[in-house]
Amino acid sequence: MTLDADWAERWIRRTADAVADRRDELTELDREIGDGDHGENLVRGFRAVVAKLDARRAEVDGSGAGGPEAPPRLVGDVLKLTATTLMSTVGGASGPLYGTAFLRAAKVTGHETIDTRGIVAMLESALDGITARGKAEPGEKTMVDAWTPAVEAAERAAGEGDEADALRAAAAAADAGSTATIPLVATKGRASYLGERSAGHEDPGARSTALLLAAAVDALGEEPA
Amino acid sequence: MKKLLNDPENAVADSLAGFALAHADLVQVHHDPTYVTRVGGATTGKVGLVSGGGSGHEPLHTGFVGDGMLDAAVPGAVFTSPTPDGILPALHAADGGAGVLAIVKNYTGDVLNFDLAVELAEADGARVATVVVNDDVAVENSTYTAGRRGVAGTLCVEKIAGAAAMQGGDLDDVTRIAQHVVDNVRTMGVAVTACTVPHVGGPSFDLPDDQLEIGIGIHGEPGRRRVKAVPADEVTQMLLDPVADDLELSPGERVLLFVNGMGGTPASELYVVYGRARRLLEQRGVTVARSLVGSYVTSLEMQGASVTVLRLDDELEALWDAPVHTAALRW
Numbered sequence: 001m002t003l004d005a006d007w008a009e010r011w012i013r014r015t016a017d018a019v020a021d022r023r024d025e026l027t028e029l030d031r032e033i034g035d036g037d038h039g040e041n042l043v044r045g046f047r048a049v050v051a052k053l054d055a056r057r058a059e060v061d062g063s064g065a066g067g068p069e070a071p072p073r074l075v076g077d078v079l080k081l082t083a084t085t086l087m088s089t090v091g092g093a094s095g096p097l098y099g100t101a102f103l104r105a106a107k108v109t110g111h112e113t114i115d116t117r118g119i120v121a122m123l124e125s126a127l128d129g130i131t132a133r134g135k136a137e138p139g140e141k142t143m144v145d146a147w148t149p150a151v152e153a154a155e156r157a158a159g160e161g162d163e164a165d166a167l168r169a170a171a172a173a174a175d176a177g178s179t180a181t182i183p184l185v186a187t188k189g190r191a192s193y194l195g196e197r198s199a200g201h202e203d204p205g206a207r208s209t210a211l212l213l214a215a216a217v218d219a220l221g222e223e224p225a
Numbered sequence: 226m227k228k229l230l231n232d233p234e235n236a237v238a239d240s241l242a243g244f245a246l247a248h249a250d251l252v253q254v255h256h257d258p259t260y261v262t263r264v265g266g267a268t269t270g271k272v273g274l275v276s277g278g279g280s281g282h283e284p285l286h287t288g289f290v291g292d293g294m295l296d297a298a299v300p301g302a303v304f305t306s307p308t309p310d311g312i313l314p315a316l317h318a319a320d321g322g323a324g325v326l327a328i329v330k331n332y333t334g335d336v337l338n339f340d341l342a343v344e345l346a347e348a349d350g351a352r353v354a355t356v357v358v359n360d361d362v363a364v365e366n367s368t369y370t371a372g373r374r375g376v377a378g379t380l381c382v383e384k385i386a387g388a389a390a391m392q393g394g395d396l397d398d399v400t401r402i403a404q405h406v407v408d409n410v411r412t413m414g415v416a417v418t419a420c421t422v423p424h425v426g427g428p429s430f431d432l433p434d435d436q437l438e439i440g441i442g443i444h445g446e447p448g449r450r451r452v453k454a455v456p457a458d459e460v461t462q463m464l465l466d467p468v469a470d471d472l473e474l475s476p477g478e479r480v481l482l483f484v485n486g487m488g489g490t491p492a493s494e495l496y497v498v499y500g501r502a503r504r505l506l507e508q509r510g511v512t513v514a515r516s517l518v519g520s521y522v523t524s525l526e527m528q529g530a531s532v533t534v535l536r537l538d539d540e541l542e543a544l545w546d547a548p549v550h551t552a553a554l555r556w
Contacts, residue, residue: 035304035444036425037305041305087308087309087310087341088258088308088309088310089308090308091301091302091305091306091307091308091334091338092305092306092334093306093333093334093337095308095334095337095338096309096334096337096338096340096341097337099341100341133337133340133341134333134337187370188333188371189333189371190332190333190371192370192371193364193370193371193374193442195366195370
């Protein structure tokens, strides 16, 4: 199992597929307690990232620069491209939040491969970026409620397992964290204007976070032998 | 859905194309990314003013680009904040060497996208200050929410800060005056009908014929409460009282009274609201020293209105009176 730039690219492509498959679900969650554009915005953003990844591959293949002499491709390169593209295409609140998460993650993954500690650092940096940008704390019914348990679970798993264990633990915790937002009353973001009426609905940003981290695990399984 | 549009997906682009042609003496519209600047670009030595937000609130903000108000505006998709790739070139285009003030309505998306763009502009060496407008008293419990929204009071901030910049104030002065307006302006609105976002195709909420939505924002979101439709005088009181109470207006004070249409309400009805609001203020011993009535901060074709009160002092009054020459506001 190697967590390299190819893995990072598979992760982003799988996320694009996942948000497209679940677009209606994300839109419905957001319509209930937000403004109903979360699914659409993420589909548009991740499609734009995939288009850029495709264009870059075509460029590398065309010039022959993809051979053994090519400069090393770093995990952080893929994440940075993702960050800047999401920032300029998503809009709303989720564009800057996911954009900042990937930008901070890119800063600590400027390596050809990342190990277990690298995964934990990547997730921690992403969460720090989201918190710095959005000023939300756990329990406010936002994507922070999926990211926070994900980071904690990755840290615990990293003590005993490998990088894949850390990622799987993070994804499972994000999924549980997202489900746990259902009874919460929102105090950040547009859902907060609904007050008590926001309880009983899952937070769309927490759900898309769970999809994102599940895609990172799925991307482990496609490594060429 | 029946609207004067071609492909709903191109609603913003088609409208901006016409806007650019109609006001070619005042504005220039840039594409990919989209932003609007004053013809002639930044004024050397003047603080630049930039605002932006989702489209659908016209003439806000593009209609306020010109002399004595904004140097650049960034329209997003309908009711969706613009992205930093549009905001960043607008900040640079407005920079005449004296720094730039970004005027941002308090919606999470607008605040975050402007934050990011300002960070990027500063990394390029620009000096940028930000003022967040949050005049909507309909949001109670602002400690437990994303805070009060920025609505019609934004016009007052843009007009008065624009005049301060025109008169040669430095970035600190202009920022202080903009914040002073924010601190003294309050708004509350009512919807008589909901509005329909072009690419959605249906109304943003269901409002029965005999009901009004009190305390709306400007993105077609529902309001603070729903009441039975009552005569305009009673509705106006439901808007004016919370505004005046929140400002803690005392007898003898002077104010600007601004009655704003939401897009689908005739001017004649806005004057009905204005008349009642003015009498209510006078009953409180407050002098209405300046007035503005018209549809300036809209929600597409929504029927309804908002009442904005700005507490005036000599400085704000003089800046309000200063000349302005934009597509939507000029004197």
